[in-house]
Amino acid sequence: MPRALSPSQVEEFRDRLCLAAERLFAEHGPEAVTMRQLATELGVSPMTPYRYFKDKDDILAAVRASGFDRFAKAMEAAFESETDPVKRSEAVGRAYTRFALGHPDAYRLMFDLSQPNEADYPELVAASRRARDIMVGQAGGMVAGGLIDGDPELIAHMLWAALHGGLVLQLAGKLSPAVNPSELRRATFEAIVRGLAKGG
Amino acid sequence: MPRALSPSQVEEFRDRLCLAAERLFAEHGPEAVTMRQLATELGVSPMTPYRYFKDKDDILAAVRASGFDRFAKAMEAAFESETDPVKRSEAVGRAYTRFALGHPDAYRLMFDLSQPNEADYPELVAASRRARDIMVGQAGGMVAGGLIDGDPELIAHMLWAALHGGLVLQLAGKLSPAVNPSELRRATFEAIVRGLAKGG
DNA sequence: ATTATAAGTTTACGACGTAAATTAAAGGTG
DNA sequence: CACCTTTAATTTACGTCGTAAACTTATAAT
Structure with a gap:
């Protein structure tokens, strides 16, 4: 042909x-x-x-990029499903968690630590950035809504890092069996928001 | 011979x-x-x-176990270098961060998400657990010291997940360039501790 | 109808992890 | 001492991997 x-x-x-x-x-x-x-x-x-x-790595990069795209889409849908800033934040967080636990292999692949120079794959970098930007935008709402003090980008990263950290430790089987992962996520989110609350 | x-x-x-x-x-x-x-x-x-x-995976498991051992040792030393619970917590956190950023390849390997059934290597499981137990024990001090309310094991995991999450995102190059990683760690630790502070 | 071109296959190569066969050095035993 | 057993280590060999290069084949342009 x-x-x-x-x-x-x-x-x-x-x-x-x-x-x-x-x-x-x-x-x-x-x-x-x-x-x-x-x-x-x-x-x-x-x-x-x-x-x-080009080669196998190129395929891996494409799969990762497609994962980030679906991930971003899931969070965007959650974002648009609510209007209240805190509810939005929670909805995005839930969508994030649902994706990570529902597609652990995709999530693993996307955030795997030993990936061969991501920078060589602009499509992947873009998809990854897109997902990040949604999280950052969502935290901006909480600050603008007057619930929280501080730099929205920093705050978004605090919540993101805490959530991601708990998830990857869970996926890697490193959490103590005595700790309930979903309770861990809830308590961490709550503590961070309380710790940042205005006029603490 | x-x-x-x-x-x-x-x-x-x-x-x-x-x-x-x-x-x-x-x-x-x-x-x-x-x-x-x-x-x-x-x-x-x-x-x-x-x-x-036995095979290459067995070697990888041994290297990982040895990484966890050195990691645990570094945190134990930090723990013993202070007596005040909060100072201890900070010292252990600093030792953790110093190890992760000073030996990024070891840290990557230790927490890599796609490891072949860790459970098959008891030595590795033990070393990994040892490192975790130090972190948990250290958070216990803060609760006993009366600074914080709640289950020490849960709190330890909150701080751990947040720290680990920030570090792996940094190592994977996923953080926004606008975010300073060490400021991120500081702010997160502070927010969590404030959010958990007694009588909030 | 002929030919240039590009899609797809076949073949081939070097490197990998490691099983199997082989070699050689140290006891134990007479 | 010589002889044999045992075992550390090497050599050889196999099947599989990613993929380069050669080849085949089907179309579109002439």
Whole structure:
């Protein structure tokens, strides 16, 4: 089928491949997935994906970027589902948590510490930034709403870091069995908001 | 040199290998280190390490365990360097942060999200638990000291998760450039402690 | 109809983790 | 002492990986 291959066809193949890769990653972990499996899954020869992606890392970056996009979308929907700043904050937090625990493999992949130079993949950087910006914007509402004092960007990062930290420790199995993860998240959010409350 | 190989010799070889592995991991990242390199580094043939470790995962687990041990030791020293509960807490936090930022590859490896079934390596589980217990014990002091209300184990995990979260986001390059990581840590610690303060 | 081009496959290569076979050095035993 | 057993270590070999290079094949332009 030579000559041509419209941009939309390229896009379609890339999407199909990403979808298959996500499913295989979730099944066997990202390390264990090989190019040959991936190709078999798509019904093409092992070298075909190389027409659409530079190499395996490029595929991983695309999968990560698509994860960040779905993640961002979930948080945007939660943001728009409420108008009250605190309710919004809680809704975004819930959406964040639901995504992380509902798609642990995607979340793991997205925030994995040993990723090969993210900076080489602008699409991934953009998707990652998009997700971050939603969290920051959401915290801005709480400050503007007069509930909290301080730099919205800093506050957003405080809440984010605390939430992310609890989640990754949970996913890594590092939490003490005596600690209930969801209670941990609730108590931390509450303590931080109380600690920042106006006129403390 | 057959017959024999005393436990101390075994221990020595294992230690030498772990040390070399740590250095290579720090240089090239843990993924990139191969058995053959590791063997060359030690001046032995590629198969020799298999007398001392089951396989590569076993080596990784040993390196991680050794990381947790040094990590725990650093925090224990910090703990004992102070007597006042809050000062202790701060000293342990500083030691934690210094370790994570001073040995980012070790920290990455220790808390990497995609580790192959940690439970299969009791030595690693023990070392990891040891580090956690120090943090929990340190938070107990703050509660006993009357500064804070609540379950010490939960509080320890709140502070831990917040600190760990900020550090891994920093190490993964996910923080906004507008946020100063050390200011983030300071503000978060302060907010949580204030939010938990007695009679808020 | 012919040809240039590009999509896709086949083949091939070096490197990986490691199983299996082999070698060689240290006791124990006569 | 010689001889054999045991075992640390090496060598060889295998299947799999990511992917470069050569090849095949189907179309669009001439």
